[in-house]
Amino acid sequence: MTAFDADSTYLAVLLVFEPFDSELWPLLAPAAPSVEQLQAAGWLQASAAGLSLLTERREQLQAQFDSASIRAAYQQLIAAELRLSDNQPAFAARLFADLRTFAELLIRQAPHELADLVNQIPVDLAPTKADRQLLEYYRGLAAGLRDQYAEACTLLSQLLAQPDLEPMIRGRALNSDATFARYSGNYDRALANYQASFALWEAQADPVRQAYVLLNEGSLRYHLQEYRAAERCLNSSLATLQAQNLLYPQALVLINLGLLARDRGNWAQALSHFRQAEAILQAENATDFLGRIANNLGELALLQGQYQAAREHFEQALAQMSSRVYHIDAYLNYGLAWHVEGMFEQAETAYRQALDLVESVERQEIAALVWFRLGQVAAARNDHHQAEQHYLQAIELIEAMRAPILAESLQISLMGRWQQVYEGAVAAYLAQSNVEAAFVMAEKARARALNDLLARNGQTNQAIGTIPSLSELQQSLAQGSLMLDYMTIGAVGPEASLLAALPASAKALRSLLIQPAATWLFAITAEQAQAFNCQIDPNILLATSPFQCDGRRFLRPAILQRLQQRLLLPAQAYLQQAQQVIIVPHGALHHVPWNALLLGELQLDLPSTTIPSAASYLQLSQRPPSQAPEACGALSYAGGVEPALVHTHAEAEAAVQALGGQHYPLPVPNIQQALGNYRIVHIACHGVFVLDQPLASWLQFGPEQTVSALEILTTWQLAADLVVLSACQSGVSEIVRGDEPFGLVRAFLAVGARAVLVTLWPVDDVASAVLMKLFYQALQSGAAPAEALRQAVQQIRSMPQTQVAMPLAPSQQTEYPFADPHYWAGYQLIGVGSSISTVKPATSAA
Numbered sequence: 092m093t094a095f096d097a098d099s100t101y102l103a104v105l106l107v108f109e110p111f112d113s114e115l116w117p118l119l120a121p122a123a124p125s126v127e128q129l130q131a132a133g134w135l136q137a138s139a140a141g142l143s144l145l146t147e148r149r150e151q152l153q154a155q156f157d158s159a160s161i162r163a164a165y166q167q168l169i170a171a172e173l174r175l176s177d178n179q180p181a182f183a184a185r186l187f188a189d190l191r192t193f194a195e196l197l198i199r200q201a202p203h204e205l206a207d208l209v210n211q212i213p214v215d216l217a218p219t220k221a222d223r224q225l226l227e228y229y230r231g232l233a234a235g236l237r238d239q240y241a242e243a244c245t246l247l248s249q250l251l252a253q254p255d256l257e258p259m260i261r262g263r264a265l266n267s268d269a270t271f272a273r274y275s276g277n278y279d280r281a282l283a284n285y286q287a288s289f290a291l292w293e294a295q296a297d298p299v300r301q302a303y304v305l306l307n308e309g310s311l312r313y314h315l316q317e318y319r320a321a322e323r324c325l326n327s328s329l330a331t332l333q334a335q336n337l338l339y340p341q342a343l344v345l346i347n348l349g350l351l352a353r354d355r356g357n358w359a360q361a362l363s364h365f366r367q368a369e370a371i372l373q374a375e376n377a378t379d380f381l382g383r384i385a386n387n388l389g390e391l392a393l394l395q396g397q398y399q400a401a402r403e404h405f406e407q408a409l410a411q412m413s414s415r416v417y418h419i420d421a422y423l424n425y426g427l428a429w430h431v432e433g434m435f436e437q438a439e440t441a442y443r444q445a446l447d448l449v450e451s452v453e454r455q456e457i458a459a460l461v462w463f464r465l466g467q468v469a470a471a472r473n474d475h476h477q478a479e480q481h482y483l484q485a486i487e488l489i490e491a492m493r494a495p496i497l498a499e500s501l502q503i504s505l506m507g508r509w510q511q512v513y514e515g516a517v518a519a520y521l522a523q524s525n526v527e528a529a530f531v532m533a534e535k536a537r538a539r540a541l542n543d544l545l546a547r548n549g550q551t552n553q554a555i556g557t558i559p560s561l562s563e564l565q566q567s568l569a570q571g572s573l574m575l576d577y578m579t580i581g582a583v584g585p586e587a588s589l590l591a592a593l594p595a596s597a598k599a600l601r602s603l604l605i606q607p608a609a610t611w612l613f614a615i616t617a618e619q620a621q622a623f624n625c626q627i628d629p630n631i632l633l634a635t636s637p638f639q640c641d642g643r644r645f646l647r648p649a650i651l652q653r654l655q656q657r658l659l660l661p662a663q664a665y666l667q668q669a670q671q672v673i674i675v676p677h678g679a680l681h682h683v684p685w686n687a688l689l690l691g692e693l694q695l696d697l698p699s700t701t702i703p704s705a706a707s708y709l710q711l712s713q714r715p716p717s718q719a720p721e722a723c724g725a726l727s728y729a730g731g732v733e734p735a736l737v738h739t740h741a742e743a744e745a746a747v748q749a750l751g752g753q754h755y756p757l758p759v760p761n762i763q764q765a766l767g768n769y770r771i772v773h774i775a776c777h778g779v780f781v782l783d784q785p786l787a788s789w790l791q792f793g794p795e796q797t798v799s800a801l802e803i804l805t806t807w808q809l810a811a812d813l814v815v816l817s818a819c820q821s822g823v824s825e826i827v828r829g830d831e832p833f834g835l836v837r838a839f840l841a842v843g844a845r846a847v848l849v850t851l852w853p854v855d856d857v858a859s860a861v862l863m864k865l866f867y868q869a870l871q872s873g874a875a876p877a878e879a880l881r882q883a884v885q886q887i888r889s890m891p892q893t894q895v896a897m898p899l900a901p902s903q904q905t906e907y908p909f910a911d912p913h914y915w916a917g918y919q920l921i922g923v924g925s926s927i928s929t930v931k932p933a934t935s936a937a
Contacts, residue, residue, distance in 0.1 A: 652692065738859070777819065
């Protein structure tokens with residue numbers, strides 16, 4: 092080894108100077124050993140392609156220098172090339188080639204340093220259009236990696252606006268812009284740009300870049316608690332990255348899969364994923380990401396009741412991470428680890444540190460959680476007023492994030508994620524006996540996306556549905572109307588598996604992760620409003636079987652009796668004076684057969700309707716009675732899936748004979764185009780509720796013709812006071828977080844129906860035909876839909892066998908064949924059922 096071997100000043104630069112250029116080396120490093128000296132000392136070897144660093148020497152240098160030294164060498168190399176580029180144009184191409192290599196290294200190892208690199212390179216030095224655009228991309232990316240999300244999105248938007256943008260750069264810019272939009276709480280933009288980026292890489296036949304996009308989209312889906320979608324994205328990404336043997340991005344996927352396993356309560360699998368990612372990142376010297384894994388490991392310890400170990404992990408995370416945005420998560424977790432042991436002062440200090448960072452890095456999407464945690468500290472100190480103020484600050488941020496979101500699925504995911512914040516505010520108001528504020532907050536927590544749909548399709552001509560105050564609602568209620576508005580608190584959702592896996596030692600943590608379970612009832616009339624604690628845990632009403640949406644599970648006498656006592660008895664004084672009831676269920680209460688409860692021991696023979704929210708009630712009430720020219724359009728189909736339907740045509744005939752209009756025996760092509768002409772639409776056919784995809788639930792209109800809820804939602808337009816769906820399970824809905832009902836009912840209300848008469852379970856064909864005939868006779872006599880249904884139910888449940896003109900099954904051949912609630916309690920009127928356009932008796936029947 093020669094004397095200069097001991098001088099490492101330029102050895103690290105020699106390692107990163109690839110490919111070696113004998114003409115540029117003297118200009119780049121004039122004080123370094125010459126090319127000849129390097130050759131003589133055995134550092135360089137000649138080949139057909141020119142000189143290159145000897146393999147043994149390369150390995151020696153790689154072992155000698157750590158990642159920080161390599162980054163310093165790149166900085167020295169870039170600085171020299173930049174200095175020479177002013178008067179040596181040949182250096183510009185070399186500069187941008189090394190810039191690209193160094194930038195990608197920084198993104199992996201020290202992302203916060205990228206800005207220092209790219210901001211020193213003048214754009215006008217770029218030798219090609221692609222080089223200039225890449226530098227502009229790195230500048231936008233660098234701003235985001237320094238947590239300056241607004242600036243990042245501005246720079247990336249300007250880049251994306253360039254019509255001649257290179258496809259490869261456009262794809263990366265879309266992906267990065269989506270990520271920073273997500274951190275800013277702009278989920279619409281994030282999802283749209285992820286999908287646009289994926290489509291571009293697909294067109295470019297670049298599966299690796301597609302895998303990067305799927306990684307990021309999976310992370311977003313996880314964040315929104317869309318766990319199945321997140322898992323699909325992440326597993327697809329991992330498979331591609333493994334096939335390409337790309338370790339670093341695999342680590343990022345493994346971190347997200349670890350989070351997913353953690354939230355599903357699978358601690359061992361989560362730990363395995365985190366450890367695999369940790370091993371990869373240690374080899375990459377990715378200190379920032381190693382800090383994030385320390386945070387993840389701390390969360391696992393926290394969930395297992397190991398609070399001291401958790402705090403040690405969080406302290407390690409804070410020491411290792413350079414990205415301030417993830418310091419917020421660590422401080423939040425650190426505070427939670429103190430909070431759970433009743434160390435409120437330490438917890439509040441950590442939460443405040445998180446809040447200070449939120450304000451400096453523009454990460455508003457997590458600020459709501461910080462304020463919520465501060466509210467929990469105040470509530471634990473019995474300072475309900477302070478808790479309320481903190482919850483309100485959290486909700487103000489959530490509402491601001493929600494306002495610009497147009498994609499319904501994202502609205503719902505956002506509200507589901509923050510449901511606990513609204514529940515905390517409701518509980519805080521109720522603790523202060525502030526019924527009006529508690530009611531408004533409960534309304535803000537439910538069916539917001541549906542309310543927006545109704546606003547867009549209704550007469551208000553608004554993009555966003557308004558939330559009524561208690562007084563506004565009372566002004567809309569007719570004398571004698573009683574609204575029973577329920578709010579369930581502490582019902583488990585996507586986090587059920589995580590909560591179930593908590594050991595006994597983490598019992599205190601559970602109360603911070605989910606509100607104490609309760610069911611509250613707001614009894615509201617035009618003159619009064621009162622809140623009642625129904626003393627029932629909403630989680631006992633949930634079911635885990637595939638038939639979880641089937642309300643027949645509530646029909647056992649003992650269950651009905653208990654539900655009557657807990658859900659109705661608190662408001663008995665109001666019910667005894669009511670002339671009609673409007674029920675606003677919440678959560679699992681959407682599947683309760685309310686007619687069976689009302690007609691139980693309390694014998695409340697009242698017309699009733701249900702509605703997803705009080706805000707939806709106001710939206711539908713504001714729709715004027717239908718001005719459609721015809722009375723009733725009745726559709727019927729008897730074929731299709733088993734069992735065969737025998738009486739559907741008779742039902743439809745009964746409807747038009749009673750009301751006037753037209754009967755359409757299906758199939759009829761383009762029938763939906765005619766239905767906008769009818770004030771009442773009757774549909775009698777097979778119907779199926781699809782549990783996994785509620786908007787795929789369908790009605791059968793012909794031998795090979797089904798109409799899905801999604802098709803109705805997107806292509807139909809009605810002007811109907813009433814749609815009657817005499818089909819099995821037509822009223823079944825999946826209730827997702829945010830209390831959004833998904834299924835056929837949502838579709839028909841959104842496209843113009845003021846009310847929908849549906850069934851909660853598969854109905855008996857004979858009983859359905861009888862009840863429908865009685866219902867339409869009551870409508871013909873002038874009864875409103877809710878009253879007509881009440882009359883029909885009372886008549887059918889007391890109808891003797893001798894009056895039934897159709898053949899009965901052996902099990903029905905009793906004195907009163909339809910007395911059992913199975914035959915009539917499944918019928919439910921959803922919407923505004925107290926008024927309808929004038930209907931005229933038929934002068935002729937088609």
